[in-house]
Amino acid sequence: MLLRWWRSMLPANPLERDLALQCVLSAFATGAFLTGTAVFFTQIVGLSGAQVGLGMSISAGVTLLLQVPLGRLADRTGAKLLWVVASAVEAGLYFIWPLLHTMTAFVAMLVVLAIFETAGRNARNVYRIAAFPRETRVRAQAYMRAARNVGYTLGAGASGVALGIGLEAVRLIPMLTGGLLVLNAIMIAVMLPALDRHTHT
Numbered sequence: 001m002l003l004r005w006w007r008s009m010l011p012a013n014p015l016e017r018d019l020a021l022q023c024v025l026s027a028f029a030t031g032a033f034l035t036g037t038a039v040f041f042t043q044i045v046g047l048s049g050a051q052v053g054l055g056m057s058i059s060a061g062v063t064l065l066l067q068v069p070l071g072r073l074a075d076r077t078g079a080k081l082l083w084v085v086a087s088a089v090e091a092g093l094y095f096i097w098p099l100l101h102t103m104t105a106f107v108a109m110l111v112v113l114a115i116f117e118t119a120g121r122n123a124r125n126v127y128r129i130a131a132f133p134r135e136t137r138v139r140a141q142a143y144m145r146a147a148r149n150v151g152y153t154l155g156a157g158a159s160g161v162a163l164g165i166g167l168e169a170v171r172l173i174p175m176l177t178g179g180l181l182v183l184n185a186i187m188i189a190v191m192l193p194a195l196d197r198h199t200h201t
Contacts, residue, residue: 015131016140018191022184023147024154026087029180031155033094036163036173041106044098044171051103059110063118070115071122079127080194086120087185094178098171130195 033040041052074082093113100106132140158176162169 013136013140015193016143018187019128019131019140020143020147022187022192023144024151025180025187026184027148027151028155028158029151029177029184031152032159032162032180033155033173033177035156035159036170039163039167039170040097040173043167045106046101047103047106051106055103055107055110058107059114062111062114066115066118067122070119071126073119074123074126078194079123079130080188080192081123083120083123083127084185084189086116086123087181087188090116090120091178091181091185094174094181097174127192127195 038049038052041047042049047055090113093109093116096109100109128141128144129137159173162173
């Protein structure tokens, strides 16, 4: 009964299902890290709240500046290729977080992460538009938004458990995030089909 209900909640289209699963996985990883950032950056990296805020502001500025250029890059290189590369590099960067303990390294990491996160997000959006015809695109996007919300919630819950356990568990959050994002990059590369960049546009 429960299995039948669960299946009825999943999209009928296989590509929609795969993209929804990918959304849950990537959002779980991101949600886990974002929930624990304040504690990780202040207690593990050793920064003040003001330094964390400054670094986040710089990262946000870089993201804003790169939106259009990286969107054009996705059109030129192909959405899936850029998505896979950006996701793989982003995953690898999270494993470096525990090694950083200065403001300069913190800001540099946030800027590099912003570049690859923005590239991956833009490529993902281009891929999703190309993957579905106009008549099913809205439904597919709704499934994926719902799936991301589920992933963020699960990630926040996992990070909350780590925060409850203590700092030793918090130290592992970037490793968990990196591991999940490695799986995410593999899933994008292996499970999602390559698309003609002009398909369904």
